[in-house]
Amino acid sequence: MTPEGVTVSTPGPAAARRRRAVDVPGLVRWAREGDARSVARLISLVEDAGPALREVAAELAPYNGRAQVVGLTGAPGVGKSTTTTALVRVYRQAGRRVGVLAVDPSSPFSGGALLGDRVRMADHAGDVGVYIRSMASRGHLGGLARATPQALRVLDAAGCDVVLVETVGVGQSELEIASLADTTLVLLVPGTGDGIQAAKAGILEVADVLVVNKADRDGADQTVHDLRYALSLGGRHEPSGAWRPPIRRTVAARGAGIDALVETVEEHRRWLASCGEGHRRRVARAAREVEAIALAGLRERMGDVRGSAALGALAEQVVAGRTDPFRAADALLAQL
């Protein structure tokens, strides 16, 4: 824990961590009792994708599926981190435990800019109800895409009521972090991108709530108007009872509009629960996760087959007529 009482964890060298023996059930128990170091350790274990990953996932499973996951996405400079900080404040005032996963490598929660955010988060001094974790250290998008759902499971099992996932702007479909969230907030600022551009970029489709931040700037009315028009075009054929993304104005830097934004997120949560869409989203999310793990496992085995040392001995047996190539291929796959 930092002096400010906010837990900011960054992973140490992977090799050093692996050298220590790991008591995974113990870590999960301590994490659930509020021990920040155990939470950080568990996230490091799932990030490393080492031998403990599967045990961690298995131990977490019974405690998963409770946290409300709120995604924040938008272009750099729209105020994602500032909005995240403002949301944390409101959720903490309501007594809710909050986790933050900063997936955007350009986020001030990541790397060098971390200290500035610690200071900004300083009004949570002594508050053990907030975990902040930068995922950017994974470096490449593939690593992020693999590690982030697992880190989310750690924070969920650790008892976070809300997990805020801050991601780099939409359009990075490889990442598909937006698909992790129960509720996705798409942030815009006046002037930089009007509603038509937003519609073209496809962000209206992923948005559950549109947030016009820095709404005290010139052009805010025009941006809201454009967004409303773009939404009216897209929503024409929606069935009744469908969720129509509301547009909220905020000035996150001074906390303006954040209470109303939280209330909108709560409305969305109630809607998700009322019509079964929340469950459908979570099942679809789990299906994508399971599929990605299965495909990654098969891809790994293809690499193992290609450079296989076991192949030579099996080929000798085929040549000797003691087996056929198909049984040898089965044996090869079983050995790997």
Added chain:
Amino acid sequence: MTPEGVTVSTPGPAAARRRRAVDVPGLVRWAREGDARSVARLISLVEDAGPALREVAAELAPYNGRAQVVGLTGAPGVGKSTTTTALVRVYRQAGRRVGVLAVDPSSPFSGGALLGDRVRMADHAGDVGVYIRSMASRGHLGGLARATPQALRVLDAAGCDVVLVETVGVGQSELEIASLADTTLVLLVPGTGDGIQAAKAGILEVADVLVVNKADRDGADQTVHDLRYALSLGGRHEPSGAWRPPIRRTVAARGAGIDALVETVEEHRRWLASCGEGHRRRVARAAREVEAIALAGLRERMGDVRGSAALGALAEQVVAGRTDPFRAADALLAQL
């Protein structure tokens, strides 16, 4: 069997074949007793890659590794089929059983030109010691590459002493049929491709014997000279005892030079046996075959994962916390 006594088999509709129950051990027994229809049926079964493929491969295994495999390759028009026919005649006169696999889709053994070759093969009337099979019906190279090694195993187990594999010209590395052979004959004709061009095309590397066919044409001496020069450049650093590809002149259409060519193939066979290179080649060939089957199996499973119906139920279990995504991925792969 055809009236000429040469067994030319072409596969019928796959669905019709599959409807009949298959007695694989019986087919293998009859094939080994010289029943041409059983040989043809077994090749059809391995071509189809249906459920019987594995059983066929397992039944064949104890009888594999006996046939001498001779590959013939070269550009269209160099006389591969004519040379194959001439070689069959010499091998049959020596009392050896011969199989022919025509992998080249442009081969006269394939499709419409088949009849012409039946006539040319007519001097084997009543001869049950020759099997000819066109593999071109597989259509695409991937299918050929998969089916040809298995068809070779059928002819090998059926008691062929020699199997001639006629392939489309080198440079089709995807096919790698040349890698199937114990001895690879590269055919050229005077004028069309001189030795330097051959060296550039990489065919000298795959050649165990270079055959200048239609050697009664003008320019034959020059072609032989060019080939000799190109070989002297490539072979400079070879260890002593290495095989240096000899150059043979043939006029296959009237059988000239074929006896000497067969003797050269026999010399190569003795060299392969004397230094262990023959065994090394067969092990390498089996290893490639096993690897290709294993990779194809994994690729198929990736396709199954992507469109999987089982995924939904597993995702529900993950959401309910009854399992974790990694165990679910294991279960998914086990189900497929």
